[in-house]
Amino acid sequence: MNPHGSITNVHFQYGTTTTYGSTTPSHSYHGGTTLPISANIAGLSPNTTYHFRVVGTNIGGTTYGSDRTFTTLSPTGPPVVTTYPASNILNSSATLHGTVYPHGLTTTVHFQYGTTTTYGLTTASQTKTGNTYQTVSANVNGLPVNTACHFRVVAMNSAGTTYGADQLFILGPGDFNNDGHPDYLLYNPGTRQTAIWYMRNNAHVNGSLGPTLPGQGWEAVVGVADLNRDGHPDYLLFNSGTRATYIWYMNNNVRIGGAYAPVIPLGWSVQALDDFNADGYPDYVLYNATTHQTVVWYMQNNVHVGGGFWPTIPPGWRLAGVADFNGDGHPDYLLVNTSTRATVIWYLLGATHTNSRTGPTIVPGYDVVGLADFDGNGRPDYLLYNSVTRQTAVWYMNNNVRISTAFGPTLPTAWTLMAP
Secondary structure, three states: OOOOOOOEEEEEEEEOOOOOOEEOOOEEEOOOOOOOOOOOOOOOOOOOEEEEEEEEEEOOEEEEOOOEEEEOOOOOOOOEEEEEEEEOOOOOEEEEEEEEEOOOOOEEEEEEEEOOOOOOEEOOOEEEOOOOOEEEEEEEEOOOOOOEEEEEEEEEEOOEEEEOOOEEEEOOOOOOOOOOOOOEEEEEOOOOEEEEEEEEOOEEEEEEEEEEOOOOOOOOEEEEEOOOOOOOOEEEEEOOOOOEEEEEEEEOOEEEEEEEEEEOOOOEEEEEEEOOOOOOOOEEEEEEOOOOEEEEEEEEOOEEEEEEEEEEOOOOEEEEEEEOOOOOOOOEEEEEEOOOOOEEEEEEEOOEEEEEEEEOOOOOOEEEEEEEOOOOOOOOEEEEEEOOOOEEEEEEEEOOEEEEEEEEEEOOOOOEEEEO
16 A cells, blocks of 8 residues: 555455455555555454455545455364575574464474475474464574575374475575674785674674684685584685695684695695585585686595596686575586676586576676675575775576675775685
């Protein structure tokens, strides 16, 4: 309802026919924007179809909304369920939410979840009774980082089983303060200082200094991920002289330990971290700039346990990031053309390149520096950075389609953006 600048009284008419016969209490509104209107009604007959419409009256006249219908439930029957978005999304865990209407019968309810819509995992069952909508929730953990996770609520009673709609979310690779939002990792090459900017979507809400990187070649953080699966993202460091990697275990902005990790062969570099074999540990994606070949090293914390060759990148393109764009439970490659600035997503099934889709073209001056789900819709977004103006921007994506854009904070002088 839009009051159109005048004080407007609004109510609903409802009844079993289009003559209605009953009304809700009237409420007054004013202003010039469209407002949502709702009212609760009771005392209805079960298993009956009702008509209703909204009615608004002001100095300009009376307007009637379109007729709508709903049918009340029978006294008993199959449960009614709704799946709601997940919350408390951390680096390897989340809280799942839904509602259940037991429909007058003793009802058991649980969640199915997993990296595909076949799910494969379930939460413990809960028992609900009565004739009211009731909230249900469950905590899940041990999920793969930076991969789309699907879930739905399932309820069953003696009258049948009902499945809620599928929902999905992505466990953030760089959520340092565990508030469910990916953060920025900043680096000052002059002082070797790191800093974490805590983000809420595209807004910078706070920050703290992180540890200072050592010298002697250890002057690059090549990845951020929860390598030891303690629920906190860690720094992966690379030594340009010895080619060794080293993990700094972090608790938010505090370094709490470390461990040497594998030495990278000459000619190769660490391009990304993601869980390719679904064992819960982030793996190394290596790239050879001469052959354009990629390799995935399966990791368990700091130990290299296996892996193999992955697709070769075409000349003129670079690997800009890895994330599950199509929600099939398998990480995909995001490629950027170094000349045209076009992007393309290579959908992967393990090491097999199964399909491709063109994404948006990056505007001049900006580059893709990371992938993360900033708006919480379960799809990875592009994080862009302009190294001249120091401006950041988020391109909100739905698979390969850009749906909107928002500028993020501008970085201070002498600092650069290393990862989300």
